[in-house]
Amino acid sequence: MHLARFPRIHLAHLPTPLEPMPRLSKELGIELWIKRDDCTGLSTGGNKTRKLEFLIAEAEAQGADMLMTQGATQSNHARQTAAAAAKVGIDCHILLEDRTGYNNPNYNTNGNVLLDHLHGATTEKFPGGHDMVSEMEQAAEKKRSEGINVYVIPGGGSNATGALGYVNCAFELLGQANEMGIRLDRILHATGSSGTQAGLITGLCAMNANIPLLGIGTRAPQAKQEQMVYDLAVKTADKLGCAGVVNRSDVQANTDYVGEGYGLPTKSGVEAITMFAELEGLLLDPVYSAKGAAGLIDLARKGFFDKDERVVFLHTGGAVGLFGYDFVFEENRKWVSI
Numbered sequence: 001m002h003l004a005r006f007p008r009i010h011l012a013h014l015p016t017p018l019e020p021m022p023r024l025s026k027e028l029g030i031e032l033w034i035k036r037d038d039c040t041g042l043s044t045g046g047n048k049t050r051k052l053e054f055l056i057a058e059a060e061a062q063g064a065d066m067l068m069t070q071g072a073t074q075s076n077h078a079r080q081t082a083a084a085a086a087k088v089g090i091d092c093h094i095l096l097e098d099r100t101g102y103n104n105p106n107y108n109t110n111g112n113v114l115l116d117h118l119h120g121a122t123t124e125k126f127p128g129g130h131d132m133v134s135e136m137e138q139a140a141e142k143k144r145s146e147g148i149n150v151y152v153i154p155g156g157g158s159n160a161t162g163a164l165g166y167v168n169c170a171f172e173l174l175g176q177a178n179e180m181g182i183r184l185d186r187i188l189h190a191t192g193s194s195g196t197q198a199g200l201i202t203g204l205c206a207m208n209a210n211i212p213l214l215g216i217g218t219r220a221p222q223a224k225q226e227q228m229v230y231d232l233a234v235k236t237a238d239k240l241g242c243a244g245v246v247n248r249s250d251v252q253a254n255t256d257y258v259g260e261g262y263g264l265p266t267k268s269g270v271e272a273i274t275m276f277a278e279l280e281g282l283l284l285d286p287v288y289s290a291k292g293a294a295g296l297i298d299l300a301r302k303g304f305f306d307k308d309e310r311v312v313f314l315h316t317g318g319a320v321g322l323f324g325y326d327f328v329f330e331e332n333r334k335w336v337s338i
């Protein structure tokens with residue numbers, strides 16, 4: 001397997017650090033490490049940047065004049081795509097779906113939305129429940145009929161090209177562990193549009209790493225989530241020339257921490273944000289990484305991990321979203337006079 005065969009541009013600060021989380025480990029009674037993909041560097045970082053290294057290279061190879069993508073209002077993927085487009089000098093148009101119904105001004109204009117606009121992207125808003133895939137295809141066709149060469153990036157950058165970014169992350173993480181002499185027993189992360197987990201599992205299986213990977217769901221029910229990840233892993237392995245390397249049983253998702261729905265914060269997620277912030281000085285986001293961390297915390301408390309297990313939490317980023325969800329954290333405000 002040879003990733004350098006695929007066109008790629010360099011957008012991310014790599015390798016991202018692999019660090020211990022001593023205070024959280026003590027609190028939860030297992031050895032926890034964190035892979036800092038929140039530090040990929042592009043417009044505050046996050047997991048979409050690794051995918052965009054391959055996607056934007058493909059867009060450039062096709063001579064694209066415009067990138068088009070879609071996501072929820074506070075989409076981290078939209079923000080990183082807007083920044084990548086700015087960096088390579090291609091126009092960017094983003095279709096944003098209102099999946100929460102919040103009319104809070106910060107939710108609608110701050111956080112990721114503020115940065116989309118700062119990077120020069122244009123945005124277009126749609127009500128929740130819209131078929132965003134066909135909406136984007138129509139928008140792309142319209143622009144093409146005007147003579148504009150549009151490169152469409154699916155939501156979350158999750159296709160076989162984007163997933164190569166997480167095959168690369170699997171190589172990087174295993175290389176770091178080997179170099180540092182740290183045995184990894186399990187990897188956990190928040191899973192959504194599935195490219196992160198599909199790329200990781202493809203890379204891990206191709207290296208025969210034998211490290212179980214668990215995605216913590218943020219939207220879809222378990223059967224659907226696992227199927228999405230598996231289908232994309234199959235395509236990714238095909239693209240890489242190692243077809244058949246991923247078995248269905250390698251794809252595991254736990255979707256017990258989604259709560260009421262995508263983008264709607266949960267109590268356990270807010271607790272996870274507070275614990276990471278207060279014990280490790282780390283920022284999670286309410287839509288993805290907090291739900292992933294809520295799964296990690298709850299599973300640790302339930303004794304899901306062996307006592308001597310070393311668990312890596314892949315931090316997928318998203319902290320910019322906190323500024324769109326500030327109203328969720330009223331209880332954390334401690335104004336005191338000493």
Ligand SMILES: *Cc1c(COP(=O)(O)O)cnc(C)c1O
Nearest residue numbers: 076192193194195196288316318
């Ligand atoms: C998009 C995103 C995820 C989910 O990654 P997928 O590849 O879409 O499954 C997790 N965390 C954050 C912060 C994200 O923005």
